[in-house]
Each structure stands twice: as C-alpha cells, then as structure tokens.
Amino acid sequence: MTTVAVDAPNGAYRERAIEPRRTALLSIDMQNAEYSAELIAEARRPGSPRAGMLPFYERIERVLIPNQQRLQAAARRAGIEVIYTTIESLTRDGRDRSLDHKISRMHYPKGSHEAKVIPAVGPVGDEIHIPKTASGIFNCTNIEYVLRNLGIEYLVVYGVCTDQCVENTVRDAADRGFLVTEIEDACAAEDAGRHDRSIEAMRGHYCRTRTTDEMIAEIEAAAVAAA
16 A cells, blocks of 8 residues: 555545545445335325425435345445445334434334344444434444444445435544545435535545545455555
8 A cells, every 4th residue: 555644636536536444434324214115105196295205205216226136236345345234223112312303203123124224235244233313423332433343434425315325424434533435426416416526526625536446446446445
C-alpha cells in the first residue's frame, strides 16, 4: 500500500484504495418494510395512496438490488465482511425505540417480517446483522465495538434512504475515524432530488463516492494485490 500523509492536499488520504482484510460493506435498511413485491404491486395499482412511492420502489428493484448483489458477491470473493443493519425494535411494542422514531410512528417489531433484510440482498452464512432503533447505527448499537474487533478501517456504505440513515451513517463513521466510501448507484431516497443533494453533500467531505462498477474494480484489484 502506498503511504499517504493524513494532511495530504486535495483529500488524498481519504481517497486511498481499500485493503480487503480491513474493509467491511455496510448495508443500510435494505429491509422488507422499504421494498417488497407486494409494495411495488400496490404502488402500481391505479389510485393507490402509494403511487408517489413508485419511483423509489422501482429504483430499488431495477438499480439497487442488482448493483448490491454484484457488490456483495465481489466482496465475498475477496474475503470482505458484509454487515447489515435494519430498523427493528428490541421489543414487540417498540417501547425501546428512539424518540424520533416514536414521533415518526416508525416501528417494526422484534422478529417481524418488515424488519428482515430483503432476501435478494440478505446475509449469507454467518454474516452479521445488527438491528437499530434510530437513524444512525453508531448512535444506538455496538457497531463500533464490533468493527474494531474485526479490525475494520474502511467502510463501504450503501442502502436507503440516501439523505437519512445512509447519510447519518457516513457522517458518524467519518467522525469515528473510519475511511468511508459511499456507493451512489446502490443508494436511493424517496425523491431523486434529495438523493442527488445528499450524494453531493457527502462527496469529498465525509467520504469517497464511487459507482458499483468502480468499487467492484477496486475490490478485485485490491484482492489481486493482497494475494
């Protein structure tokens, strides 16, 4: 690995390529509550109250799921950890969840279908799933402890929603000393404009920004170099 000074100009340190054995993919809220065949079918029904969500559901179906499948497959081939979080209360009545989630009436009970990762992009084998009860996983779980135990320094973040839980994760991870890469075409927000604004706000400040193809190429090159 080429050594780059932390105070190098133009964000060069942040732009360092990953090291597979010190890298984890982190999937944010890719859960049945956000997308399912039933939800997209309902949104496509004439007069549905979910009609306004159709572009969001279709982006998940047509863009996010295929890209995340390819990204996760590349990571597994390189021996990179793939970690998942979903919004899931620790209790069935949600009494433990954050005040913001209570105000927002966001509650997916412990063990519920809505709290499970979308099967097409879900855990394989003993990949780690950490439920959370607030927008930011670093604020409400032991994920930092887990990542430090795994020796992780680089985080590759993607999921939904770009301008909410994903952005919160990117900011918090950067503040805690992780080098973060956000995968722009593996994220979605409920509105395309909000997605674009969030990606641009994070780009070059709290993280590197990459496409799925760019990240897969980097993973493959890093795996060869580490062999």
